[in-house]
Amino acid sequence: MSTLSRDEVARVAALARIDLTPGELDRLAGELDVIVESVARVSEVATPDVPATSHPLPLTNVFRADEPVAPLDRDEVLAQAPAAQDGKFLVPQILGEEA
Amino acid sequence: MSAATGADSPLTHMPASELSQRLGAREISSVEVTQAHLDRIAAVEPQVHAFLHVSADEALATAADVDARRGAGEELHPLAGVPIAVKDVVVTRGLPTTAGSRILEGWVPPYDATLVEKIKAAGLPILGKTNMDEFAMGSSTEHSGYGNTHNPWDLDRIPGGSGGGSAAAIAAYEAPLAIGTDTGGSIRQPAAVTGTVGVKPTYGSVSRYGLIALASSLDQAGPCTRSVMDAALLHELIGGHDPRDATSLTDPATGYVAAAKEGVSSDLRGMRVGVVRELQGEGYQPGVLARFEESLEALRNAGAEIVEVSCPHFTYALAAYYLILPAEASSNLAKFDGMRFGLRVEPSEGPVTAERVMAATRGQGFGDEVKRRIILGTYALSAGYYDAYYGSAQKVRTLIQRDFAAAFEQADVLVSPTAPTTAFKLGEKLDDPLAMYLNDVATIPANLAGVPGMSLPNGLSDDGLPVGFQILAPARQDARLYKVGAALEALLEFGWEGPLLRRAPELTGGVA
Numbered sequence: 001m002s003t004l005s006r007d008e009v010a011r012v013a014a015l016a017r018i019d020l021t022p023g024e025l026d027r028l029a030g031e032l033d034v035i036v037e038s039v040a041r042v043s044e045v046a047t048p049d050v051p052a053t054s055h056p057l058p059l060t061n062v063f064r065a066d067e068p069v070a071p072l073d074r075d076e077v078l079a080q081a082p083a084a085q086d087g088k089f090l091v092p093q094i095l096g097e098e099a
Numbered sequence: 100m101s102a103a104t105g106a107d108s109p110l111t112h113m114p115a116s117e118l119s120q121r122l123g124a125r126e127i128s129s130v131e132v133t134q135a136h137l138d139r140i141a142a143v144e145p146q147v148h149a150f151l152h153v154s155a156d157e158a159l160a161t162a163a164d165v166d167a168r169r170g171a172g173e174e175l176h177p178l179a180g181v182p183i184a185v186k187d188v189v190v191t192r193g194l195p196t197t198a199g200s201r202i203l204e205g206w207v208p209p210y211d212a213t214l215v216e217k218i219k220a221a222g223l224p225i226l227g228k229t230n231m232d233e234f235a236m237g238s239s240t241e242h243s244g245y246g247n248t249h250n251p252w253d254l255d256r257i258p259g260g261s262g263g264g265s266a267a268a269i270a271a272y273e274a275p276l277a278i279g280t281d282t283g284g285s286i287r288q289p290a291a292v293t294g295t296v297g298v299k300p301t302y303g304s305v306s307r308y309g310l311i312a313l314a315s316s317l318d319q320a321g322p323c324t325r326s327v328m329d330a331a332l333l334h335e336l337i338g339g340h341d342p343r344d345a346t347s348l349t350d351p352a353t354g355y356v357a358a359a360k361e362g363v364s365s366d367l368r369g370m371r372v373g374v375v376r377e378l379q380g381e382g383y384q385p386g387v388l389a390r391f392e393e394s395l396e397a398l399r400n401a402g403a404e405i406v407e408v409s410c411p412h413f414t415y416a417l418a419a420y421y422l423i424l425p426a427e428a429s430s431n432l433a434k435f436d437g438m439r440f441g442l443r444v445e446p447s448e449g450p451v452t453a454e455r456v457m458a459a460t461r462g463q464g465f466g467d468e469v470k471r472r473i474i475l476g477t478y479a480l481s482a483g484y485y486d487a488y489y490g491s492a493q494k495v496r497t498l499i500q501r502d503f504a505a506a507f508e509q510a511d512v513l514v515s516p517t518a519p520t521t522a523f524k525l526g527e528k529l530d531d532p533l534a535m536y537l538n539d540v541a542t543i544p545a546n547l548a549g550v551p552g553m554s555l556p557n558g559l560s561d562d563g564l565p566v567g568f569q570i571l572a573p574a575r576q577d578a579r580l581y582k583v584g585a586a587l588e589a590l591l592e593f594g595w596e597g598p599l600l601r602r603a604p605e606l607t608g609g610v611a
Contacts, residue, residue: 009474016429016477017436017454018470019446019462031532032475038533039418039488045498046491053496055316056302056549056574057346064342076209082443091438092445092453 004033110135115181115275115329122180125169129162129180133224136182140226140273143606148248149258149268150227151187152195158182158224165222178336179222184274186265187228188235189320190309191215198311199231199261201244202464203441212309213344214278214320214337221336226274229264233466234432235285235313237261238538241529242468249525250293252564252603256522259289259538265323266293271606276333277323282313283420284518284542286321287554291517291567294556294600296584297323298330299542301574302549303348305334306341314427315346317420317546325600327362327555327584331355334577350575358578362585368402370583373510377413378541378569383519386560391516394557394568397590398514398583408509410502413544415495420543421536422492425476432473436460471532500548507573512583515541517554517567545571553580555588556599565599 006029013020013028020028074087083090110118110132121127137155144150165180185191188198190208192215197203211219218225232242240248240263248263250256251271258267265277266289279286281299290297298321305320312318322333338352374395379388399405437443437460438453444460445451465473479488506513518538528535545552550571557568568587572579592598 004478008478012474012478012481013470014458015481016473017433017457017461018465018473019458020470021462024467024470028471028474031471032478035421035471035475035532036478036488039421039492042415042418042422042491042495043487045412045415046494050494050497052490052493053500054493055346056500056547057348059346062345064345072209077439080206080209080440082437082439082441089439092451092456094453 004029004036111139111272113275114326115178115324116326116332118181118275119177119332122169123177129165129224130159132180133158133162133182133226136226136274143271143273146249146254146606147251147267147271147273148246149229149264149271149273150184151197151199151230151245151264153227154194154225157194158226161222161224165224168222176221176336178332180224181276182224182226182274183218184226184229184265184268184277185215185218186262186278186280187231188280188311189215189278190311191225191228194225194228196228196311197244198235199233199243199245200464200466200469201442202435202460206441210309213306213341215309217337223276229262229268229277231264232261233469234311234428235261235280235282236428236468236472238284238288238535239525239528240264241525242466244466247525250522251606252294253522256524256564257292259292259522261285262289262323266290266295266297269293269295269323269325270600270603275325276329278320278337279323280310280318280320281546282317283424283546284539286323287542287552287567287569288518288538290323290554291556292522292565294565294603295323295325296327296330296553296555297321298334298553298580299545299551300334300338300577301348301551303346304338304350304352304551304577306344306347308341308343312431314424315431316427317424319546325598327553327581327588328356328359330553331359331581348575354578355581358581359585362582363589366402367398367583367586370403370512371510372398372403372405372583373408373506373513374405375413375506375513375515376407376409377411378515382537382540383516384521384560386562387516387518387520387566390558390560390566391568394587394591395514398587401586401590406510408506408513410499410506410544412495412498412502416499416544416547417536417540419492419495419499420539420547421475422479422488423496423547425472426479426489427476429473429476429480432469435464437464468532496547499544503544503548503550503573511572512579513571515569517541517569521560521562521564521566541569548574550574551577551580553584555584557587557591558599559602
């Protein structure tokens with residue numbers, strides 16, 4: 001398996017929407033490379049005949065009763081928002097200039 | 100050390116089971132008990148820092164209400180009036196909840212977790228929210244965004260993690276009961292290094308609704324206490340089916356208290372106790388192994404049959420866990436983006452778009468360990484690497500479940516040391532993530548398979564620090580933990596002439 005380069009960490013951090021300082025990037029690249037090398041040993045026993053398990057309980061299609069319940073109080077929710085206006089969350093520009 | 104049981108003991112040093120009895124008999128009031136704990140918190144918090152928020156007014160109001168209702172002859176829950184501390188990863192309506200992260204600083208949830216609803220409905224005063232590694236990522240509570248917690252046994256040492264605050268609060272007599280959450284050992288490992296009891300129930304036994312999710316297929320809330328009986332009482336209160344958690348088991352949370360009573364009153368004849376060969380030996384402190392052998396001898400003397408079992412894939416559990424957990428966490432933590440709650444940071448230069456605000460907010464709001472794991476998880480799930488990393492880890496999970504299934508055909512419970520070492524010094528492993536991860540080597544397999552586990556104190560190592568004994572049971576057989584745990588606890592405490600915790604140095608506190 002490949003080792004984790006500084007450029008690769010920068011690319012993945014961008015995918016995860018986390019700004020990193022150059023110093024953080026240097027340190028994380030070194031640490032993550034060691035961790036990735038260590039955890040890669042899972043492939044030693046993960047042969048094609050072994051099925052994957054994603055969850056400890058074999059559950060499918062669990063539904064609760066289809067009954068209306070009270071939603072969270074809107075004002076209480078919006079009081080915790082970084083910004084709100086007219087009963088809605090106020091967020092920064094989402095679309096590009098051309099939109 | 101002064102004796103700390105019986106009629107002379109201060110209210111803070113009584114087991115919850117005894118507080119429950121005395122409250123029920125109206126020998127003491129909940130206001131007295133709650134105030135005694137708030138006083139203790141005020142006295143020792145400058146040294147311990149187990150709490151991120153203390154809710155004195157709310158706790159006393161609940162206590163007064165319970166006293167009034169009990170005085171009026173109302174039938175109340177047995178634990179009504181017994182105070183409790185709640186890990187800060189559990190949302191509490193009206194009480195600040197941060198999960199130990201700066202990104203949630205000042206957030207006050209608009210709803211209660213199901214287990215908090217149960218605590219409130221039963222009338223347990225909530226003393227406050229306990230410190231933890233940020234978003235439960237860590238084994239020392241040093242990754243908290245609000246400063247570390249100190250181990251009451253030695254203030255220069257870690258209290259374990261991620262639930263170091265809950266364990267330390269229990270060990271320092273700041274609370275008789277606390278809630279923890281365990282994704283890879285965050286209830287059991289702190290219990291081990293603080294000389295307290297911690298239980299990770301079967302996955303699905305306690306509702307996850309209102310837990311700030313770390314890894315949804317691994318997370319499970321459970322009790323942190325000073326005795327096995329107290330853990331059983333608390334587990335029965337918080338467990339049971341919840342329609343708001345699709346992974347909640349339909350089993351009723353009953354029989355734990357009865358099992359603990361049975362463990363004390365009867366012997367262990369017919370009980371097969373399996374020693375997991377892979378969870379001892381290299382990397383385990385000699386003092387930890389010596390206490391483990393002594394506990395096996397005690398169980399044998401009580402009539403249990405000790406057998407050795409092998410779980411060969413447990414040696415891959417740590418590697419699988421550090422792929423599965425970061426993968427799930429990278430998804431779960433995507434919601435902390437500065438849009439709807441918590442911190443919002445605008446980029447210092449360039450256009451203020453939602454995407455750039457998200458990256459700036461997460462860059463500033465998350466600590467090092469959280470960034471490390473989110474990036475690791477994103478990498479493990481990314482195109483070209485998914486099969487090699489996340490896919491392989493999921494196969495290891497199958498192999499570990501098969502190991503458990505085979506072992507539980509030979510034994511009714513499995514046992515091991517809870518953690519390879521006693522509490523290490525603050526700062527000792529902070530710069531070496533892999534060394535920190537190794538603390539969880541014995542606790543992680545249970546989370547991967549969803550089986551229940553308990554840690555209880557089984558002595559002091561050569562360094563004078565507490566050691567934990569882990570018991571694991573098959574899924575939905577949590578009662579076995581309480582039976583074997585209570586039996587071993589009674590045998591050990593007979594030898595020690597009282598609880599191990601009584602040997603901890605007395606915290607003098609700021610005002611004592």
